[in-house]
Amino acid sequence: MASLATSDICDSNAKHVPTGDLRVLQPIFQCYGHRRAFSGPIVTLKVFEDNVLVRELLETKGEGRVLVVDGGGSTRCALVGGNLGQLAQNNGWAGIVLNGCIRDVDEINGCDVGVRALATNPLKSNKKGTGEKHVSVYIAGALIHDGEWLYADNDGILVSKAELST
Structure with missing residues (x-):
């Protein structure tokens, strides 16, 4: 899917x-992955x-x-690593926005x-299976709802209530 600037x-x-x-999300995120610009409907996770x-x-x-993960802003461990990045690519996800580390x-x-x-952190996360899917999350100064649209590029990240054409 082509992304709008x-x-x-x-x-x-x-x-x-x-x-x-x-x-407009606050500019607190680092850019990773091969795809520098991406957009799509949001799936939320806390x-x-x-x-x-x-x-x-x-x-x-x-x-x-786009998977939007509120990891509580923790920088004590990573929530996504190379295997999950490959899984996201193989299964057709446009992107991941993570309020946490990789x-x-x-x-x-x-x-x-x-x-x-x-940020990055070499320590892997716990594996208890706790959390909530498809809930509203508050990340980088914005309340984000499951099903909204996310647009990201080198200038920043936007969240819209609906899909945008320009």
Whole structure:
């Protein structure tokens, strides 16, 4: 799916920013993965230092969607590594936005998927299977709902209540 430039989206949809129909995430994420620009419908997940549900969702058909994971902002371990990056690519996910850390950066950078994360950490996460799928999450100054649309490129990340054409 071709991505629209976030700056162009902001310019042509400026009236939707004050209403909250278009939200700009705070610039706190690092850019990883081969795909520098990506967009798609959002699937939300809320976990803390446990990536079992991340894997479960990435094992499903992505169909161009974007997985938005609220990892509580923890930088104590990684929630996504090279294996999950490859899984996301193989199953057709457009991208992952992670309020947490990744590991296996070189492997993830080789995957045709867009990844945004706070930082890297070589320590793997717990495997307890705790968390919530398809819930509203608050990340980078914005409330994000399952089913909304995400647009990401080198300029930043936008969340829209609906799919945008320009």
